[in-house]
Amino acid sequence: MSKKVLIHSLIFSPDGVSTAYLYNDIALRFQKEGYEVVVLSTTPHFNVVEEQLAKQPLKWKIPGIYKESDFHGIKVMHVPQKKFKSTALRILGFVYWHIISFLLGLCIRNVSVIVSPSPPLSIGMLNLILGKLKGCKVIYNVQEIYPDILKKKTGPIIACLKKVERCIYNKSAAITTIDDVFYNTIVSRFEDPNKLHIIPNFVDTDLYNPTNVEPLDENIFPKTDSLKLLYAGNIGHAQDWRPLVALVDKTKDLNVEYFVIGMGVQRSYLEQQKAEKGLDKLHVLDYQPRHLMPSILAYSDVQFIFMAPEMEMMGFPSKVYTIMACERPLLICSGDKTPIVNFTKDYNCAKLITEKDFDKKVDEMAQWLASVSREELQKMGRNGYDVIQRYYTKEKVTKQYVDLVNKIL
Structure with missing residues (x-):
């Protein structure tokens, strides 16, 4: 009988x-x-893609309790969840998901190992209980460090979350995290540091590559000779949008355009600033289909990521891999020795802005945009592409997860 892996993930x-x-x-x-x-x-509740729903339809297994779908022959059990605007409803939905997923987890037989990513932190504790009851191993993947990532740093709730975090780290069979910065941040919280492993994130190079390009809608992505800076993803608190607004304003007279694609709590801020300041060269667009993303990346000249200072040590945007895989250079605004800076600094694939003073860093970015040549940008893009091919393809990295599970079973 083959060994069984239960992947327990919010997404x-x-x-x-x-x-x-x-x-x-x-x-x-x-x-x-x-x-x-x-x-x-x-x-699906973060980014509902109708095209993907059509390919992987969800059908009620127990009406009102959970649905099932088939993902390339893998059974997927879906507990209903919505992205409520009301905080109370979000909390209620979150609690409901925990209860139902725990009960469903108990019903899945002959599990050898449970693998789950953060967030949320609570999923790690839930899996420890499931693992104890089912007699299986648990692997917890730290994609974001909780409770460090939270704005509040003290108080009884934070103290409780820190205890939960340490319990997960020390009771799980293995913990994985994505880079050296994360490793060094949390390794002192382990009784046995040998449990902690670095397995980076990765990119699907079958999809994300410089040759996978198709025509785009020119009404949305017009063909112009401008230098095009682009961001695609969640428009949330993990990024700092104030430098972008200042940069767009400062470079009004340059032949530069800015595209922000996605949704999130900070989108309204961008749209408000665009209207108030007359930022005609800032284009805020809805999410685009995934299969178009390589073409959208190819449309851009530079991809930008401006990390929020309060979050920059606690997360690493996986979009960095997809950008590099598509031979696109990055403009990164983040503090020195943060995960994204540490990852890119030796590869000459990104312009790194680590200046803390707001006006100075905006000036530095504006000056770079005014002086950088397309040849320099193309060389940076090729450098990033070569790094991905050597270390960060899905074939190379997913094998590390399999090897880890083989080791602990």
Whole structure:
């Protein structure tokens, strides 16, 4: 009988966000290596992509309780979840998901190992209980460090979360995290540091590559000779949008345009600033289909990521891999020795702005845009592409997850 992997994740296909795409490929690799794979997740609610829903339809298994779908022969169980505007409803939905997913987890037989990513932190504790009851191993993947990432740093709730965090780290069979910065941040919280492993994120180079390009709608992406800076993803608190607004304003007289594609709580701020300041060269667009993203990346000259100072040590945008895989250079605004700066600094694939003074860093970015040549940008893009091919393809990295599971079982 083949060994069974239960992937327990808040996000999975057909939801259209980066964590889902990562775990889709991890699940498929376990299946390819002979494991039986079952996924316990939610209904799509972060980025609902109708095209993906059509390919992977969800059907009620127990009406009102959970749905099922088939992902390339892998059974996926979806607990209903919505992205409520009301905080109370979000909390209620979150609690409901925990209860139902725990009960469903108990019903899945012969599980050898449970694998899950953060966030949320609570999923790690839930899996420890499931693992104890089912007699299986638990692997917890630290994509974001909780409670460090929270704005509040003290108080009884934070103290409780820190205890939960340490319990997860020390009771799990193994913990993985994505880079040296994360490793060095949390390793002192382990009784046995040998449990902590670095497995980076990765990119699907079958999809994200410089040759996978198709025509775009010129009404949305007009063909011009301007230098095009682009960001695609969640427009949330993890990024600092104030420097972007200042940069767009400062470079009004340059032949530069800016595109922000996505949704999130900070989108209204961008749209408000665009209207108030007359930022005609700032284009705020809705999410685009995933299969068009390589073409959209190819449309741009530079991809920008401006990390929020309060979040820059606690997360690493996986979009960095997709950008590099498509031979596009980056403009990165983040503090020195942060994960994104540490990752890119030796590869000459990004312009790094680590200046803390707001006006100075905006000036530095504006001066760079005014002086950089397209030849320099193309060389930076090729450098990034070469790095991805050497170290960060899905084939190379997903094998590390399989090797880790083989080691602990």
